[in-house]
Amino acid sequence: MSAPVFSPEADNRFAAARAVADAVLFEGYVLYPYRASAAKNRLRWQFGVLVPPVWGTDTGEHGFQQTECLMEPKADAAFSAELRFLRAQRRTVQRALADGTFETVPELHLPDRVLVPWDEGVEERVEASTTVAALTGGGHRVPFSRPPGEETELVHDAQGAVVGRLVRHTQPIDGVLCLAATEVEGPYRVMKLTAVVENTSTWTPQDGVVLDREAVLPHSLVAVHLLLHLGSGAFLSMTDPPEWAKGAVAACRNLHTWPVLAGTRGHTDLVLSSPIILEDHPAIAPESPGALYDATEIDEILALRTAALTDEEKREARGTDAKAAAVIDLADSMPPEVLERLHGAVRSLRDITGPPDATSQQAVPEVWPDAGQTAPRPEKPWWDPASDAGFDPATDEVVIDGRPVCAGSRVLLKPGLRRSDAQDLFLHGRTAQVEAVLHDVDGAVHLAVTIEGDPGADIRREQGRFLYFQPDEVAHPEET
Known part of the structure; x- marks a missing residue:
C-alpha cells in the first residue's frame, strides 16, 4: 500500500x-x-x-x-x-x-x-x-x-x-x-x-x-x-x-x-x-501553551525548567528533533501573561466561608468573598529557589495515622472518588513503595510511589516516572 x-x-x-x-x-x-x-x-x-x-x-x-x-x-x-x-x-x-x-x-x-x-x-x-x-x-x-x-x-x-x-x-x-x-x-x-x-x-x-x-x-x-x-x-x-x-x-x-x-x-x-487510560470526553486544558509531550510534568514547572536550560543544552535539544526544537522556542518566547495562566485555573466555583483547608482540591479565588480578605502569601515566592531550602524528598517524612512514612515505606493505596481518575481506581488495594515525599509550591504533600510487583519499577525509578498520591489516599498495609 x-x-x-x-x-x-x-x-x-x-x-x-x-x-x-x-x-x-x-x-x-x-x-x-x-x-x-x-x-x-x-x-x-x-x-x-x-x-x-x-x-x-x-x-x-x-x-x-x-x-x-x-x-x-x-x-x-x-x-x-x-x-x-x-x-x-x-x-x-x-x-x-x-x-x-x-x-x-x-x-x-x-x-x-x-x-x-x-x-x-x-x-x-x-x-x-x-x-x-x-x-x-x-x-x-x-x-x-x-x-x-x-x-x-x-x-x-x-x-x-x-x-x-x-x-x-x-x-x-x-x-x-x-x-x-x-x-x-x-x-x-x-x-x-x-x-x-x-x-x-x-x-x-x-x-x-x-x-x-x-x-x-x-x-x-x-x-x-x-x-x-x-x-x-x-x-x-x-x-x-x-x-x-x-x-x-x-x-x-x-x-x-x-x-x-x-x-x-x-x-x-x-x-x-x-493505550493511556482516560476519562470520558477528555479535553486539552485551554491554558495549555502547546505540546510539551510530557504529561507527567506540570506545564508551568516544565516551561520554567525548559527556559532555564543552558545554551548548550538547548543546542542539543534543537538538534534532537524538530518537536523538541519547537518546545525550546515556545519556552523561550512565552510571554509572562501566558506563563501566569499556567499557575492554576478555576474550573468551578463553590461557596467559600473561610480559608481553604489543606486537603481541598477546589481552585479558590485569591480573595475570599465572605471576609473580603486576601489569601496569605508565603514569605518567599513559589518560584524562588530559596523556597526549596530545608526540603529533601529522600529523607522527608509525613505522619499517617500517627506513624511516619518516608522513602522506602510500604503503603496500601486507597484512592477515593473525590479526585481520582480511572487509572488511580484500578490501583485501589495495591501495595506500593514510597520513593519520595514531595512538597508542592502551595504547601500540599504528595507521595511518589512505585507499585509492588511492577516489572517496570526499576525503569520508572531511573527515569523518575512515578505515580503520585496524597497522604489521605494511602494507609499502612498491616492496618487494613
Missing part, C-alpha cells in the same frame, strides 16, 4: 477528538530536558507499542490490541474507524568530507544545534468506512502495509556550504484492522463492537543482527489508538454505563487499550480507544 491519503470527510468526523488523539499519539515522544542524551529519552516509545510476532509475548510487549465497547446504532447506521500510529524513522548523522563523500558520526555541531542520531516518529493512518450491518455479517477486515524507504537531507552551514547530511531509513510494516459487531441480549437493542489491531509483520533479523527492542522498534506500530464514529445512534460509556448495561459492559474484554467517549461532552457518537 502506498503512503496514506487522509480524507477530509474522515477529518470532519473525528475533528472533535483530534486534539486529544494527537496528545495520545505524541505522549512521551521526547521528554524534558528534550535531549537525546538524557536518560529519560534513551528508552523510547512506552505507550501502545505493537511489536512484530518474532519478538514474542514473553518480552512483556504485545503484537495486538483489542477494543470492545457497546453501541446502540440506528437502522442502516454508517460506521467509520481511523487507526492512528507512529512509525519509527531511524535517523543517522553524516559529516561531509573534503573529497565529497560522507562518513557517519555520533554528532554534528552547528552554531544553533547539535545533530545526533535519533528515531523520529512519522504519523500513519488507516481509514475504514462501512455500515453496522456489514460488521454483523462477517465483519470488516482492513489489511495495510507500509514499504521501506530512505531519504537524505543535506545540512548546510551559515554560508550555505554542505557540512553534512541526515539519512533516514524506514522499515516495512504490515498489519490488519479487524472490525465486527454482535447482538447483546438485554432489555434494549445493544451491540458489542470488537476492533482488533494486529502487527502481522513477517520480519526476522538477518544473520548478525541481535534480536532486541532496538532492532524491533522500526518494525512496530507505536502509540496505537483508534477513533470510532457511529453515523447515527450512540456509544455507551464504559466507565459510567446505565444500570441495565453494566453486566454487558463487564463482559467486554479490552486488551492493552481502553475506550472512552470522545469529543464534545453530551455527544456520544465518538469513541477514542487509547
Whole structure:
C-alpha cells in the first residue's frame, strides 16, 4: 500500500477528538530536558507499542490490541474507524568530507544545534468506512502495509556550504484492522463492537543482527489508538454505563487499550480507544501553551525548567528533533501573561466561608468573598529557589495515622472518588513503595510511589516516572 491519503470527510468526523488523539499519539515522544542524551529519552516509545510476532509475548510487549465497547446504532447506521500510529524513522548523522563523500558520526555541531542520531516518529493512518450491518455479517477486515524507504537531507552551514547530511531509513510494516459487531441480549437493542489491531509483520533479523527492542522498534506500530464514529445512534460509556448495561459492559474484554467517549461532552457518537487510560470526553486544558509531550510534568514547572536550560543544552535539544526544537522556542518566547495562566485555573466555583483547608482540591479565588480578605502569601515566592531550602524528598517524612512514612515505606493505596481518575481506581488495594515525599509550591504533600510487583519499577525509578498520591489516599498495609 502506498503512503496514506487522509480524507477530509474522515477529518470532519473525528475533528472533535483530534486534539486529544494527537496528545495520545505524541505522549512521551521526547521528554524534558528534550535531549537525546538524557536518560529519560534513551528508552523510547512506552505507550501502545505493537511489536512484530518474532519478538514474542514473553518480552512483556504485545503484537495486538483489542477494543470492545457497546453501541446502540440506528437502522442502516454508517460506521467509520481511523487507526492512528507512529512509525519509527531511524535517523543517522553524516559529516561531509573534503573529497565529497560522507562518513557517519555520533554528532554534528552547528552554531544553533547539535545533530545526533535519533528515531523520529512519522504519523500513519488507516481509514475504514462501512455500515453496522456489514460488521454483523462477517465483519470488516482492513489489511495495510507500509514499504521501506530512505531519504537524505543535506545540512548546510551559515554560508550555505554542505557540512553534512541526515539519512533516514524506514522499515516495512504490515498489519490488519479487524472490525465486527454482535447482538447483546438485554432489555434494549445493544451491540458489542470488537476492533482488533494486529502487527502481522513477517520480519526476522538477518544473520548478525541481535534480536532486541532496538532492532524491533522500526518494525512496530507505536502509540496505537483508534477513533470510532457511529453515523447515527450512540456509544455507551464504559466507565459510567446505565444500570441495565453494566453486566454487558463487564463482559467486554479490552486488551492493552481502553475506550472512552470522545469529543464534545453530551455527544456520544465518538469513541477514542487509547493505550493511556482516560476519562470520558477528555479535553486539552485551554491554558495549555502547546505540546510539551510530557504529561507527567506540570506545564508551568516544565516551561520554567525548559527556559532555564543552558545554551548548550538547548543546542542539543534543537538538534534532537524538530518537536523538541519547537518546545525550546515556545519556552523561550512565552510571554509572562501566558506563563501566569499556567499557575492554576478555576474550573468551578463553590461557596467559600473561610480559608481553604489543606486537603481541598477546589481552585479558590485569591480573595475570599465572605471576609473580603486576601489569601496569605508565603514569605518567599513559589518560584524562588530559596523556597526549596530545608526540603529533601529522600529523607522527608509525613505522619499517617500517627506513624511516619518516608522513602522506602510500604503503603496500601486507597484512592477515593473525590479526585481520582480511572487509572488511580484500578490501583485501589495495591501495595506500593514510597520513593519520595514531595512538597508542592502551595504547601500540599504528595507521595511518589512505585507499585509492588511492577516489572517496570526499576525503569520508572531511573527515569523518575512515578505515580503520585496524597497522604489521605494511602494507609499502612498491616492496618487494613
